Amino acid sequence: MSKHTGAPGTSGEFVGRHIGPREGDVRAMLELLGYADLEALTASVIPESIKGTSVLDGAEGLSEAQALAEIQAIARRNQLLRDHIGQGYYPCHTPSPILRNLLENPAWYTAYTPYQPEISQGRLEALLNFQTLVADLTGMQIANASLLDEATAAAEAMTFCKRLAKNKAAQAFFASVHCHPQTLAVLRTRAEPLGIEVVIGDEAELRDFSPYFGALLQYPASNGDVFDYRAQIDGFHAAGALVAVAADLLALTLLTPPGEFGADVVLGSAQRFGVPLGFGGPHAAYFATRDAFKRDMPGRLVGVSIDRFGKRALRLAMQTREQHIRREKATSNICTAQVLLANIASMYAVYHGPQGLQGIAERVHRLTATLALGLAKLGVAVEQEHFFDTLTLILGSSRQVAELHARARSAGINLREVDALRVGISLDETSTPADVEQLWALFAEGGAPLAFDTLAACAASRLPAALLRQSAFLQHEVFNRYHSETELMRYLRKLADKDLALDRSMIPLGSCTMKLNAASEMIPVTWAEFGNLHPFAPAEQSQGYRQLTDELEAMLCAATGYDAVSLQPNAGSQGEYAGLLAIRAYHASRGEAHRDVCLIPSSAHGTNPATAQMAGMRVVVTACDAKGNVDIDDLRAKAEEHRERLAAIMITYPSTHGVFEEGIREICAIVHDNGGQVYIDGANMNAMVGLCAPGKFGGDVSHLNLHKTFCIPHGGGGPGVGPIGVKAHLAPFLPDHGEQLERKVGAVSAAPFGSASILPITWMYIRMMGGAGLRRASQMAILNANYVARRLEEHYPILYTGENGLVAHECILDLRPLKESSGISVDDVAKRLIDYGFHAPTMSFPVAGTLMVEPTESESQQELDRFCDAMIRIREEIRAVERGELHADDNPLKNAPHTAAELVGEWSHPYSRELAVFPVASLVDGKYWPPVGRVDNVHGDRNLICACPSLESYQEA
Template identity: 55%
Template structure:
């Protein structure tokens, strides 16, 4: 019997007390401390315990979160500028955002166990395609400005007519979009011109044009003529469009645009102080194989049933490395599902009604203000007004704020007001009064009662085409039906709420309920990212404290949480290195050394940072090949900018040469980027900033417990040494390519011992990475709560627990599937690579066959074929208990016996339970069973599976057929029926 857990650490770490002792006996060590002391090289061990506040209980931490939340001042948010208040239908809030079956799922690389979330994402794609009038959409991007940057790269890559022209941005684009695109251009050295395109296109060769619909000023643009002119000059066109407005406006695709991008935030996703929010991208035919990120496609399974998968998956899963134009690895899958279900629940009529209501509110306000002599800049608008108040803008904004409404301070003479689905007559009356309208309440009531309702814009700009015609957008109007639809989809998947997800490199650990609780509190979720600092002290206290704790954990001087994915953290860190060299007059340093075993995002991020990738060979033991490393430094010494190292290595081993590698790069004048993807094996034992790193990105969705959400949200903070601090990401709302940011209270970084975020004065001037100062702030309470409840000692115990779990699994399975790479005394770090290649050579059974067969045992597969083809990489994490690890090991040992049976000729390979896996309920129940093994062997290979058996909804999916015949929108309803 184990002792009843008494602390959060006891509840977070799966194997404690007697269970841990039994595991240690199997591994052959007397204690977890002894195990860690042997595994982790003494040369990198930190000398002191983590200097963090003592661990606190769940209730204490929730009380402290309540106290911080109370410092925030929720307002009626009418700032706009790409962010809108919205109502998350409670049935979606409870059954998606707050449901572990949705938020703990992993990216759907194993599609047979991901059919529910794949259908949700396919709904998202169909919604975007229909609303934008373009035939291909992906399954989400990170935020609107970075989606525009992706579209710009897509135009530069695919426009063969004008491959070397400039990119032209309309001046009416969102300011943060202009900042992000110009920031990316500064690294990649292509020309960007910002112009008032109402006056026509500028002179010169143009590769691509970016337009906004409606503009940030609120103006509705008729883009048809401008798009036609751009096409005549050989340019491609991207339109950044508000999805809700497209229920009323002619969509970009019908006006001739090549690409549409934007945000789905106002489709039921809270403001979250800036994120996470699902961006979208859709394209015309012919561009589908250049779309960044993931595309969900429709294929068939081995019985001919309709099945979903990630289409063009090889391109996305194994990013194009040094040939990359995008480093997107995760996106915002969970938030894309929320947005898609918002459309499913409301349907086309509901969305149009919401859009019309927002438009009516804007019209009513414009009418009342016009009667008081206050005119809008534009007479064609959807939901946003830019109002002329010469010299009075600050006073109007302050008056509205004092009465509980936030407006946009455009400049000294203009105020912006953005209406949305939550806008009421009382809100409009408050705004009118702030502008000086007398008896504002009555004036609004009279205008609302007497005014025309419906969309008031020129007929040629009004949408006439149908959208959201698929039955899925017409079938779930009642809460009962919607609840059951969401449950049905969730039941089709294997997420962490049902089973261990033993994914090497991805760290699928517990996302505790107490950690998750605060993110939907309105004092956190309802704050606009551009709200005044006086309203956001609680948020900034939390962020500053979290950044400081992460700095202590990593040994770095400064941390910025702005990057909203691990890939974006990589880019931020490399851009900091690049600008550091340039600031020192060493702009020629542009070579980035990257080991051959590295994840594809490393090379892709280096390319996007304007660096040249040079690959360093890997030695047989998985470490860096020293001879090749030395030769590459000698060859590129004066041009060396950095090396990117993953530590522990991508092979799951603590290489003992890491200090030597770091020292050699520093001696050559370069910087060391230590990829923090595997920080789960270091926290409390070693600090990257102390054993040679100059910069690291962290994955809060790995080490620090933010859930993966089926492929996002993620947060990828960047941590740097003191000399790189000035080059951390700047604020996109303040930044310009020449001078960085200037406002002293707007920085996104905090320094250890600097005090709370609300007190800080240091402002980085680096290239902004995300649309808002703090990126995906909405999920940061999760990591803050985890660190606060664990404390320094608990975090260290978690690391040791992860080492014990990985070595226990490695020890139990090594006689069946040899562990490919080990370090000191045959130990691994937090993960192990199981080598199947000999068995495959003897039996023909592949690692993919094993991955599919694991589904029959009720498991998500380990990481398949990375970093070595023909292998599986396993990471149990510290959260799994010994019973679940034993269940996994028993499954793998049983599969080993099945492989040996194939090798011995018991079954022909093509008719084996491995090659025909996974087994669906319909296959097992079929009267046509003609396989050379029993139904019981197929469905219940272990007797323990007879209770709570998971049956996948589809059999093995034909990926090649899906790629040959790309379909990425909802199939006809008959396909579902069949």
């Protein structure tokens, strides 16, 4: 590895920082495995049929300083004008203590999804705050822990209404013409494969509600109007339809919440609560509904339960992972959320409190009302009678509109291009009286300037009196205490201390690739040039982003062997969906729209069949053999049986079982020979980059998880990016977004480039690693996984291996025999690992009763040994149970994890305190103490509470 470890500031320097094991460690690990060098190990792992397919060059990477200088030059190509575009995206202030202590803090951004609640109480509390914030502001009874963006949340609402509406015969969904255009675009994309007709119209003109199972209304409207929707909602309800309202959270501090005027679903974006524009993302969407519908709500839901001591404890409600259980019968393929962004939004509300939020909203509205008054004095026609922060101006001709935009841009201002005769202006938290005066100057045409103070004194509220908010919100203690920076800083630290993230220890989750998220990769994310750009700013202002995305697409093509890439999907689930839409559109373009059968191996991730269902495909499951590989004979038989209707196969490679299947080329050929396309799930690309390329050994399309292989951090369960790479024949069918691209498939995300502001992370990673470093990373991921497997195989059987007894980048430990011999379950081992200071590996996926371990290339041999030592010591504890030396029901595993409070209380267990909390001596120097004992999931599901406790309960406590 010495060739990759130069002096600081030299090329190749970063590779040695990213990869954990040192050269001597590598030799020792290879010796244990019986290989002379990494090339020999790689040759034994990669099947002969796909060797030599990688097209990645062997170039050295840049140093961290070089890469930062290069991306800074790219960022400077973006032009930052004063944005008044609106359309669901608003400049805002990220409070500095939230920026420093949350967004830029690895304790928050490297945490994983809180599936292990005992080590996730901090991020779960922040998400519970988010749910409470949303439920309070929307007037609904329950809210989820975030969705991907407002447009996809609206699409989820549409299918939600389809399932639950009483008007079962209806096949049409009404969408208001007043919704944001990007929302309508995503709705149309989602509806078409499901046979849903989206009817876009003016709800005020609607007389017959019977054709609709549901409706979507915007509040305030995209162009600024604040409409009273009560009559329309009554009409839809009388026809057996449900109504979703897309609402602005800041406006809801002043306006009657939709839950109080009959909405069944309220959804929208929390972006303006402290989250930068970021050229469109990532931002946290929200979704709230009635208590009666909670079991059908998409996405994750944080609930309140108790631990084994009866103490309050938080957890994810189980039904929120339904796609893993229901597969093709799932109602959504959403597997992720926008946790980091939801946490920013929740802390923004905590910091400002209800009075602070209301004050911000009132100030924005006063500025807008003053702006409107001044425009009227200048003779400009304002379309709205009632508005919150957005105005639509009616001009006399298209020439006047064009000239106005030209004047505005010359003055450093972006206005919204509504249509040929209308212009939009939105104000926001960052707007000032000087901004208002500058806007007036655009229309004054050399006349005397208007005086802001004079007009502001005369400006009256333009909110409709009948829709002014009367109900209180955010009365809970958490929103009424942490208003000083000192208090907020300590609150964020207290929550972070409750959690295990990558800054404390390795997170050995199989399938989830929790590798290093290097500081140099993260630095550009919060630069203004990337963070403060509106997604619908004129193209000439986003040349830096265009260069970044063009270069990143080329990098990903080189890494995968595909010919084209779309960066629009903002999660792995959305990438899967976009990939199947491309296949579907390709078949239709060839007169074969009837092809709708999707073959999926029984071992597949649950999102695969859920995605196929969403894309209008019929799932046919193919068998796996005893080694966990696809049963090729069964696959061939089913491909031939469905030859006339075969659309695709969805297959993960290396397999979900962590093995490079020898028959992958044959599998691809069988599907192609029967008229289908091959979708290769890229969740496990961390074993392939630089070694083999799916686009060269048979894949037609793959999605990539940039939040796995390519270093975007998990953020506690999001953000993510799930771009797709395709062969040339599928390139015309990549996602489109209005006039910005020239492709034939609709939008799958609200913004043209999805979660654009985190793309610099992957760009930095690839540029600093270079082709040689990326290849080395894949080899080291394979080495680390095989090292762990070899060290643990005599204690826990390795369930699946390849032809040479090796695994790919992850291994499955079979704990099922232990349940029979000792009564110890996979849950017991997972919870006991917390006492040793580790997050558990992936539990019971893809095989129940197993642990799937993925160490990644970033972990040192010392950390791998620490984990292996913990697993071996736990096996010794299980043997003690088997021998009767530890009680079958009262032992360290059954009672794990152990808390500090338990340690100092009365000790009634037959084993010692030392064995409970210091099972290895190294823990004495750096012990992680879980804040709660084992959480009772059943109690939580039976007593579902998904918001902060009431003020009264705090007072009682």
